[in-house]
Amino acid sequence: MTEILETPKLVTVFGASGFVGRHVVRALARRGYRVRAAVRRPDLAGHLQPLGNVGQIQAVQANLRVRWSVDRAVEGADHVINLV
Numbered sequence: 001m002t003e004i005l006e007t008p009k010l011v012t013v014f015g016a017s018g019f020v021g022r023h024v025v026r027a028l029a030r031r032g033y034r035v036r037a038a039v040r041r042p043d044l045a046g047h048l049q050p051l052g053n054v055g056q057i058q059a060v061q062a063n064l065r066v067r068w069s070v071d072r073a074v075e076g077a078d079h080v081i082n083l084v
Helices: 019-030 046-051 067-074
Strands: 010-014 034-039 057-061 079-082
Touching: 010 019, 010 067, 019 034, 019 046, 034 067, 046 057, 057 067
Parallel strands: 010 034, 010 079, 034 057
Antiparallel strands: none
């Protein structure tokens, strides 16, 4: 019998690079979620990568004042957390 492996759920977290955000990202990663960290400056969010396995946490640029960047950040997400 073939076992079907479920793809881990994707969670977009706005404000992921903040104090509370990094704890939320770590908790989600430990529970096996894939995390899309929506931040203003992805180049400054490198401290989030070691909180999960390789490829589990991805930083993307998003600005809550720019609708298309929010749409792009939440596209395909199973859950969204706003910490801004």
